[in-house]
Amino acid sequence: MSKAKLNRRKDQLFGYFGVFATVLGLVLLALFIFQIFSDGIGRLDLDFMKALPSRKWEKAGILPAWTGTLWIFVLTAVVVIPVGVGAGVYLEEYATKGRLSNLLEINISNLAGVPSIIYGIIGLQIFVRFMNLGGVLLAGAFTLALLILPIIIVATREAIKAVPKSIKQASYGLGATKWQTIWNQVLPIASANIITGVILALARAVGETAPLIVIGALAYVPFVAKSPMDEFTVLPMQIFNWVSRPQHGFLLNAAAAILILLLIVFLLNGLAVYLRNRSRKKFGM
Secondary structure, three states, X not given: OOHHHHHHHHHHHHHHHHHHHHHHHHHHHXXXXXXXXXXXXXXXXXXXXXXXXOOOHHHOOOHHHHHHXXXXXXXXXXXXXXXXXXXXXXXXXXXXXXXXXXXXXXXXXXXXXOOHHHHHHHHHHHHHHHOOOOOEHHHHHHHHHHHHHHHHHHHHHHHHHOOOHHHHHXXXXXXXXXXXXXXXXXXXXXXXXXXXXXXXXXXXXXXXXXXXXXXXXXXXXXXXXXXXXXXXXXXXXXXHHHHOOOOHHHHHHXXXXXXXXXXXXXXXXXXXXXXXXXXXXXXXX
């Protein structure tokens, strides 16, 4: 057998293996979701959404958990979006290209792959101990903002790179300044892709547990957080608390909470896909 035919055969085998792995993964995911749905759908009602945690599984609810998740989502977005998008615009449009900028770009890309628990340790040292915030919502939001900041910076830069250079040149040719070009031409075209990256990053933050455990977030909270300086819990931590209980009823509660968390993540991912497709149709990219 010739070397070319051997390479083609290897490519075919790798392709078949990839298809098999993808189908197997989808089947396992479908079975998992079906099992969770069948266990948790019976517990999903308004009482479950409005009730506080309880030592009795039939009275337990997720009000502090889902409101805490909402708090974390909003606070993290408020903290990370201006910093992440601004840093991405600066690095792509204003930063002088050189060894320092190249080193910075490499480190930002590497930080996107750092395990989340490392950010929890950083948040514990800086926000909880040094800034003396304690295990409150604001400390959790700052920690998760650090976690997803590199992702948003990279997404912003890639979105700006995708803008055709001819648009910038035409804007400069009409006498616009660099900032006017960025604000009026580049960012509107790149906005859908930037928002897509931001939403996907926030969806990851919503599902994180390890960093929040490290900074001291509570697994059992019998009250609703009312300010950024309150202690809190989130859905992933409530699920972790319930699955560690020996009673079967708490496993049903955990399955119902997983359904809520999956719904939130799927909605965020669906919104990201919609914005990306709309951007491609609008600008022909």
